[in-house]
Amino acid sequence: MDFAVVVTVEILHSIAVLVxxxxxxxxxxxxxxxxxxxxxxxxxLGGYVAILGHRSGLNLYFCxxxxxxxxxxxxxxxVERLVVRWLYGRLINTMLxxxxxxxxxxxxxxxxxxxxxxxxxxxxxxxxVGNYQIGGYSLFLIAAAALVMLVIYIVxxxxxxxxxxxxAMQRPDMAQAFGLNISHVYMTTxxxxxxxxxxxxALLAPLVGLSPGSGANYIAKxxxxxISGGASVVTxxxxxxxxxxxxxxxxxxxxxxxxxxxxxxxxxxxxxxLMPVGITxxxxxxxx
Amino acid sequence: MINRRHFxxxxxAMAGALSLPSILRAQSGDPIKLGSILDVSGIFxxxxxxxxxAATLAVEELNAAGGLLGRQIExxxxxxxxxxxxxxxFAQQLVRSDKVHVVHGGILxxxxxxxRPTLRKANVxxxxxxxxxxxxxxxxxxxxxxxxxxxxxxxxxxxxxxFGKKVYVLAADYNYGQITAKWMSHYxxxxxxxxxxxxxxxxxxxxxxxxxxxxxxxKPDLVLSALVGGAHLSFYRQWAxxxxxxxxxxxxxxxxxxxxxxxxxxxxxxxxxxxxSWSPSIDIPANKAFLDKWKTRFGDVATINEFAVNNYQGxxxxxxxxxxxxxxxxxxxxxxLESGIGIDGxxxxxxxxxxTHHAVLDMQLMEIRDQSLSVIKSFSQRQPIDxxxxxxxxxxxxxxxxxxxxx
Numbered sequence: 001m002d003f004a005v006v007v008t009v010e011i012l013h014s015i016a017v018l019v020x021x022x023x024x025x026x027x028x029x030x031x032x033x034x035x036x037x038x039x040x041x042x043x044x045l046g047g048y049v050a051i052l053g054h055r056s057g058l059n060l061y062f063c064x065x066x067x068x069x070x071x072x073x074x075x076x077x078x079v080e081r082l083v084v085r086w087l088y089g090r091l092i093n094t095m096l097x098x099x100x101x102x103x104x105x106x107x108x109x110x111x112x113x114x115x116x117x118x119x120x121x122x123x124x125x126x127x128x129v130g131n132y133q134i135g136g137y138s139l140f141l142i143a144a145a146a147l148v149m150l151v152i153y154i155v156x157x158x159x160x161x162x163x164x165x166x167x168a169m170q171r172p173d174m175a176q177a178f179g180l181n182i183s184h185v186y187m188t189t190x191x192x193x194x195x196x197x198x199x200x201x202a203l204l205a206p207l208v209g210l211s212p213g214s215g216a217n218y219i220a221k222x223x224x225x226x227i228s229g230g231a232s233v234v235t236x237x238x239x240x241x242x243x244x245x246x247x248x249x250x251x252x253x254x255x256x257x258x259x260x261x262x263x264x265x266x267x268x269x270x271x272x273x274l275m276p277v278g279i280t281x282x283x284x285x286x287x288x
Numbered sequence: 289m290i291n292r293r294h295f296x297x298x299x300x301a302m303a304g305a306l307s308l309p310s311i312l313r314a315q316s317g318d319p320i321k322l323g324s325i326l327d328v329s330g331i332f333x334x335x336x337x338x339x340x341x342a343a344t345l346a347v348e349e350l351n352a353a354g355g356l357l358g359r360q361i362e363x364x365x366x367x368x369x370x371x372x373x374x375x376x377x378f379a380q381q382l383v384r385s386d387k388v389h390v391v392h393g394g395i396l397x398x399x400x401x402x403x404r405p406t407l408r409k410a411n412v413x414x415x416x417x418x419x420x421x422x423x424x425x426x427x428x429x430x431x432x433x434x435x436x437x438x439x440x441x442x443x444x445x446x447x448x449x450x451f452g453k454k455v456y457v458l459a460a461d462y463n464y465g466q467i468t469a470k471w472m473s474h475y476x477x478x479x480x481x482x483x484x485x486x487x488x489x490x491x492x493x494x495x496x497x498x499x500x501x502x503x504x505x506x507k508p509d510l511v512l513s514a515l516v517g518g519a520h521l522s523f524y525r526q527w528a529x530x531x532x533x534x535x536x537x538x539x540x541x542x543x544x545x546x547x548x549x550x551x552x553x554x555x556x557x558x559x560x561x562x563x564x565s566w567s568p569s570i571d572i573p574a575n576k577a578f579l580d581k582w583k584t585r586f587g588d589v590a591t592i593n594e595f596a597v598n599n600y601q602g603x604x605x606x607x608x609x610x611x612x613x614x615x616x617x618x619x620x621x622x623x624x625l626e627s628g629i630g631i632d633g634x635x636x637x638x639x640x641x642x643x644t645h646h647a648v649l650d651m652q653l654m655e656i657r658d659q660s661l662s663v664i665k666s667f668s669q670r671q672p673i674d675x676x677x678x679x680x681x682x683x684x685x686x687x688x689x690x691x692x693x694x695x
Contacts, residue, residue: 126531
């Protein structure tokens with residue numbers, strides 16, 4: 001029984017990590033159809049901001065939950081104004097531009113932080129469940145991921161800003177006809193997506209440590225999750241992260257960590273063969 | 289009467305004689321080239337950076353003492369950036385365009401196996417100065433780091449006696465981890481213990497949540513780790529964060545060799561048992577002199593690690609052999625190395641075993657305490673008996689393979 005609790009927490013943890021690393025991409029790619037190949041570096045930037053803030057004596061939670069999203073959000077704003085906004089609707093060009101950005105950012109990280117592994121100590125101690133121990137930080141990540149999903153859902157569903165964003169993404173021409181400044185809506189949405197990536201990167205930093213190339217470890221999984229999720233930001237991300245997180249963690253437990261990775265990728269291939277437009281393209285249509 | 293054969297022979301001899309002075313001139317003037325090939329950046333830089341500093345120190349020291357054979361030593365270095373593909377490329381460059389006289393370097397066993405054939409073919413002596421899984425049998429290579437028979441054989445009985453007989457093994461998924469895990473279960477068996485499970489991890493894995501759950505389910509008395517590199521360091525963080533560190537003790541064949549105990553907090557590192565050949569607290573003149581020199585040259589002695597000391601000693605062993613052979617040429621240097629050559633290094637007396645080209649050296653059983661390695665017990669002059677089981681370069685000088693233990 002206790003072991004079941006431990007395994008459940010591990011599976012939820014694995015789902016939470018997928019939700020976190022793909023939520024920013026779900027907004028930028030899922031909503032805006034912009035393929036941001038620098039997504040991994042946005043995550044890494046969030047991690048570095050949190051580490052630097054913590055080292056300069058700021059509270060770790062403030063750095064992770066406030067500072068990192070704000071800084072990466074502003075960075076996203078700059079990137080959108082300077083690069084991405086000239087390329088809307090030009091898929092290949094956006095890919096090339098953001099790939100270049102990703103290489104430049106990796107290079108900049110190496111120059112500033114050195115091509116080395118940096119980490120911050122884990123802030124939470126473990127919890128005892130019967131005869132077992134679970135990481136306190138795992139529970140924190142699970143809660144954070146749930147909160148992120150909830151906030152995105154509320155913003156999109158229940159606020160005027162969310163309504164405008166959804167409207168502008170679905171029918172930009174109509175939104176413009178109603179007198180909305182489409183360009184500003186795109187800018188804000190991109191910055192919001194970047195801020196979510198920054199938050200995710202900062203939250204993962206205490207768990208795994210950071211190197212300039214860390215982003216590459218996440219980008220494939222983030223894209224797989226978002227593409228398999230389909231059009232709906234919240235439902236899609238939760239559905240595909242839930243599926244892939246469970247599959248990879250169960251296979252890791254039964255076989256090895258290599259087995260888990262293979263199972264995740266095989267599951268993604270099979271799923272996209274059966275549902276080319278993602279889970280929410282087939283089920284939960286019209287959900288947010 | 290001059291026939292054609294006679295004519296050819298005389299001209300050849302004359303040409304040889306004419307070219308002789310230029311060779312002599314080269315020997316007295318040109319520097320001796322020492323190739324160094326290490327991961328000074330990337331996820332293995334914790335090992336590579338101090339090794340490179342140690343090489344610089346050793347070369348500067350030799351040069352300050354007048355060089356070797358009256359010639360200065362020039363260090364030709366390449367940074368392989370923790371990328372195994374760059375090793376072969378830079379090794380080719382070292383032998384073809386730089387024309388070095390010796391190569392010191394390689395960190396991961398994968399990198400050693402990548403460049404060993406190139407250097408053997410090019411007749412350039414190769415020093416691999418890193419602790420590894422043992423078994424390499426090749427007359428062109430000298431392995432000055434510790435091997436399982438020196439390290440695991442010291443570590444496991446002590447760990448089993450202190451913590452218990454049921455063992456869970458975690459290892460990196462490449463030749464070092466695979467072979468070391470075999471040696472671990474060999475010595476666990478020899479000491480009456482039992483290996484409950486062995487798990488391997490690719491070098492970029494950094495999420496160990498599921499493994500930690502599995503370990504809890506298996507309930508071992510002891511976890512043995514042969515995890516490697518920056519990504520695997522997350523294991524120790526996550527292990528401590530889940531509160532397991534106070535429940536199941538750890539022993540490792542790799543932790544601390546890259547100064548990981550300085551990166552981990554005391555709560556994460558305290559109590560982990562390790563065994564290496566060097567400790568800053570070894571109380572001998574050679575170690576004190578080494579620490580002083582390092583301090584003067586680089587400032588912080590906390591950067592020194594096992595690999596740095598190995599590299600430093602490797603270069604000095606080679607220098608001893610060159611002095612003894614009175615040349616940097618391949619065959620005489622190898623023969624000099626096989627004459628039972630030895631030095632007093634920072635880790636104590638270290639000698640080359642002629643049969644295997646491995647090192648005979650002292651070992652220290654240690655425990656991580658407040659971010660330092662504190663010695664529990666010392667072991668004197670341990671032979672590389674693992675490699676000696678399979679390898680006899682005196683009987684089979686043309687041998688060229690890495691032997692593995694069969695279990």
